[in-house]
Each structure stands twice: as C-alpha cells, then as structure tokens.
Amino acid sequence: MQMGDLPDDRGHFGPYGGVFVAETLIEALDELKAAYARYREDPEFCAEFAYELKHYVGRPSPVYHARRWSEHFGGAQVYLKREDLNHTGAHKINNTVGQALLARRLGKKRVIAETGAGQHGVATATIAARYGMECVVYMGAEDIKRQAQNVYRMKLLGASVVPVESGSKTLKDALNEAMRDWVTNVDSTFYIIGTVAGPHPYPMMVRDFQSVIGRESIEQMQELAGCQPDAVLACVGGGSNAMGIFHPYIPQKNVRLIGVEAAGLGLESGKHSATLCAGRPGVLHGNRTYLIQDDNGQIIETHSISAGLDYPGVGPEHAWLKDSGRAEYVAITDDEALAAFHNLCRLEGIIPALESSHALAYASKIAPHMKKDQILLVNLSGRGDKDMHTVAEKSGITF
C-alpha cells in the first residue's frame, strides 16, 4: 500500500479530517489505527489483498477508449476506467475486501456497515458471505423503500438489513446508527465504512484501498494512449471512487482533477448534494469537512437522483484538495446526468450508474471545447443495473 503525505498522525488534511467522536469510541479507533498501520506495510496482507482483488473482484478493471462517444463530441478523447465491471458492479468492493481482511486479522466475527443506495451494503454483505462473517447493514427507512432490490440482494447474501427510522431516515442517519452499534459492540464488531469519510483512520484507509483504481489507470493510460490524461473526472458523494482515482495522480501536477457533485434540481433550488460547491466547513460523522447545513449548524436534507451521491458531507481530503486548489469541484444536475446516462447507453453500449453519469455529464460539457488530441479519463465507478427503476420512472415507464 502506498503512503501519501497526508493525513498527519491524527488524521488531519490541513484543517479537515481528525477524530471527532465521543470518548467511548476512542479506544476502538486507536486499535484500528494501530492495526492498519501494521498491516498496510505487511507483505502477506498486501499479497492477500492483491490476490482477492484479482481473483474475486476481477481486477484490473480495463480502461476503455470510448471512440464513438468522443466522436460525438468532436473534441477531447474520452477514456473510461471500467469499475462497473468489478464483481458487484461498482468500485465499492475494493474497500470492503480490504477492511474485511483487516477485520479477520483483528479476530472480529461480525461486520456492520451503513448504506444509502445499497451498493456499499451489497459489497459488505458479499465479502461477509465470502469470509463467513455475520453482517448487519444499517439503511435509512426511506432508502429501503427506494432500493428494494438491493435490500433483497443483501438478504440473499445472508446479511440482516436494519431500517433506521431516526432523523431524515437516509444515509447520514444510517451512519449515525452504525456508529451507535459499533460503540456498543466494539469487542466483537468491525465497522466497515463505505466512503472516505468518518473519523481517522477511515478516510486514509478507504482511500488507500481504493487507490488501486488510480494506480492501474496510470499504467493503463500509458499502454493505451501513450500518455496520461489532461484531466481525470469522477463523481463525488462521500468521494471514495474519486479519491481512489485522484490520489495516485496528485503528484502529476499537469493532470487536472475534477470532482463532480450532484446539483440535483439545481444549486439555487436548495435541493442538491453539492457539498463542496455549496456547503461550508463543520463537524459531522467524526471529521471536519464541508457540510450542507443551515445557519444554526444543523445538517439539512440533501437531494440527488442518484442515492449514492445523496450525502450532506464529503471526505475531508476532498475538502483539502479543494481549498489547496489541487482539485476542482463542479456540479451536474439530475437532468444533465440523465442525458449523459442515455447517451452512453446508445453510443457505447454501456449502462452507467446514475452516480457515474454525473462525471460523464461533465465530461460531455468540456470535451467539445477541447482539442482532439486531448484526453479525459472518467472513472465509470459503477454500472446502472440498479438504476433501471429510477430511470424508467423518469421516462414515465412502469414495469
């Protein structure tokens, strides 16, 4: 595993990150920090992680030159990093494999997770089945209604799905509830957080496990295009797929990094999840980062057509990349994402996840204004099978 410069020993990325939890959770986090520090450098652990990624997840995922789509723009060449081809259909599995291996080494027989759309829940349930661990997934009662298929998928895999009825009954409340479970059952339980947020060491650890995306991309772009892209684009909810592809590119200063948030019904409508574009710094879920909050510091409900981007916070390293100017963050509306979704289906025969469609939509905005020898690399973080219901509904179709 590759060590970045940040965070510092207590998990800070500039003013962001850190450990903002009740004293009752400190020991568990210290234990996790020590375990991760030990195993991230352990050749046997790294070899097992690499083996699982290759033989279970199906890595490396290919980089694909979307020629027809690029021709359609008449500008930059667009390449796609095909995380949608991973086992379980998204990048989420990279991280759950890593954390589950760590859980096994710590002797924890029970894993818990929070999930919004259900992708991280499915990835956790999958790896728990693979390793014979008990699995409990917390999911907002509202999300359970919206994502019935993924709930069933988790149950097929042997997980129990616990509906969360507090607060807005969505992802943020599921995260609160998973933390409460963890603090109560800390001896037996490993909490597998699904994104680059939460208290240290989670943002760093999840980033490291996901960085395989960017490391592969650097090699594959060299092979396929003979050079690195002018810009790397990825959607940002919590920000794990973006951190995964961005991180290895951070030292390559001539590669632009563009994070694409969900503008929902438009930033001015107030119904969006564009934390970095429209939020301000605060403390939530164990770290300091940008948040969507009201004037009194209460977290407010977010909106996006893609449940996976529907989160009022964002990973603290993204907050740092934004402030330091190393990465840019933009926002794409529901409608723009849907248009890109349909475009990719028709022109490339690839059905993207609605989350990833946000990054595709921004690529389709800038590609026409670029030269034909310029290159955009988009992280196609997941496949759209899970979104059939949402897209059909938008088109006025019921099954």
Place this chain on the structure above:
Amino acid sequence: MSRIDATFAALREQKRKALIPFFTAGDPDLATTVPLMHAMVAAGADIIELGVPFSDPMADGPTIQRSSERALHNGTTLRTVLDFAAEFRKTNDRTPVVLMGYANPIESMGCEKFAVAAREAGVDGVLVVDYPPEESVLLAGLLDAHGVAPIFLIAPTTVDARIEQIARLARGYVYYVSLRGVTGAATLNVEEIRQKIAQLRVRVKIPIGVGFGIRDGKTARAVSEIADAVVIGSRLVEEIEKSGHGRVLDNISVLVKDIRAAIDRQ
C-alpha cells in the same frame, strides 16, 4: 469561586452528593424549558445539564434522539438555548447550568463568539460530546479564559495517558460514562465503576460525576456512594416524552424528588 466549584464545596461540607439532571432544551416545547429547570432545582437538583439539540446525535440512544428531533422541530437553536440559560439566571444565581451538545452548532456560531455568549448567558460549563481532548484545545482554552468550565467525558476504555490529558484541560467536574454504548442503554456494573473511579482519582483532582445507565433511585443511590455526582438523563427525557404538556412539570418534580431522596437516605 465558580458556581460549579461552590456547589461541590457546599455539598462536600454537607456530606452530600450532587444530583445532575439532563434534558434537551426545547423539549417538550420552548415555553416549558425554563420552568422545567426551576422545577428540577426545587425538587433537589444541584446542577442542570441542558442538552443542545443536534440533527445527528451520534452518541445518543433512541430516547434522546427523539427528544432532539422534537426540540429541533420546535425551533430550538444554540442561540435559543443560551437565551434559556440567561432567563433562568434572572431568578437563580446559584445553580450551575452546563450545556451539553455536539460540535457543529458551536463551530457554526464560532468558538470565540460562543464562549463569550455562554459567559454572558450565565452558563457555567460546556460539554461537547464529539470533541475529544485532542480536538478541543482551542474551545477549552477560550471557555476557560471566559470563566466557563470545559467538561469532558471519560470512558471505561480511556487509558491513563488520556486521563492525564483530560485532567489537564477539564474544569468543574468530569463526566464518567459508566457504560459502553449510547445514552439510555441498560444495566450498570457498580463494582466495575467503583474500581474505575478509584483509578481515576489518582489523576483527576476535580469532582467525578457518573452517568449513562442510571434509571431509578436504586441505581442513583449505588452510584452516589462512589461518585461525587449522579447524572440522570434518558430516564428524565423518557418521562418528558410520556407526560402530557400539562403534567410534565409535576411528573418531573416527583421523579427528581424520588431520586434526590434515594441519594440522601442515611
């Protein structure tokens, strides 16, 4: 001498233990909050812990979660809670008021502005649940400079080096969390608490309160024999939830009196 220090000094002289009720400001409604504080004092409370509601109370169980939701629904903000404290102070200059809540509403107001406002409102202590000592150096310093006590949690799992770190920053009293888990959880191991408190006293020279898991006069009594203060929260909040708006003051008075009597019994 601060109100908190004076309160503990007086109790020590009387060989009594402090009773610290907690409830969420703005629950069941805005108009009842200050009357509830006065009713608790009349029923025998020594210090009032006033919860500042937050949309994402990660360390709280279902009872206090629901109470925070009611309070937010009623329009309670950090500013409102400071106003409640100031109003309480108009007729009570003796009983300490401690605010307990999460970091974000405070950071949203600004730490310095909050420290000044807390002092002006007559607040005596502030406990920020999701600020462990490492992350609270700035706020603790500002509070201390304005004569408001930064109050800290200590958990059963807190190691000695951290206890020392907390002891350096803490003023007023420390709050020992007697259970693993969230607020409102069940069962309490008194013997385990006794041993832990004896260990804490080596490093912590200010009073030690115990909270989490205290449900009735019996558990309150048991804890009062080993700690300097008994904090009771979820049980009171449950009573506030169960009581109709008209009966809440009476019901809370009866409950606090019962617990006071159990603690004071010779």
